[in-house]
Amino acid sequence: MDVTAGPRHRGPEDCRGVSTILARIGDKWSMLVVMLLGDGPRRFNEIKRMVGGISQRMLTLTLRGLERDGLVTRTVFPTIPPRVDYELTDLGRSLWQPVEALGNWAFAHLPEIEAARTKFDGKD
Template identity: 55%
Template structure:
């Protein structure tokens, strides 16, 4: 098995943990995937993500905007239209996120079998 060697200086670990926490959040992953294809308006994103509350979507989009992964554009229309799009940084994140999604999809049946076997063995 390959071992990852960590540098002796772990000074940036807390920052890295914060970033991994953000990008590992299920809503972040789903928002990134929705925006990968094209920019969307807020309600389009909300409709695409079944189960997300307006408050959680707002919080997620603000965090992604703060981190520079999403760009918020207000169009001067009546009423004003707001559109969200991935930045170059956001697109660079969408590639490994898509790979993780593909891995999960490819392994769904195996994981379901493993979970069932585990639960049955523990139930005895």
């Protein structure tokens, strides 16, 4: 594969591969977890509290997916009860900056987006 070619010059197989990555990092839970882990390692329950609204099962699936993709590491400490920390890998940290920028953009433009939605929803 020619890595110097722009996205318009890549084949369908490349697009399929990229789409699976974008699906992982583009889902709302993954983005929130990556944003939270940008400040350093966190424990499972700490992440769950900070995300809010996520079920234990969904957080488990999200963290496993991020770990599978090499974005997060899971470290188990042999204490009683066991302590488990999650932390961004180098690859995950390289993703954190664009995710943080996107999150900041969303916060900055939230009033405009809500106004546009209200205006749109009023059209019938």
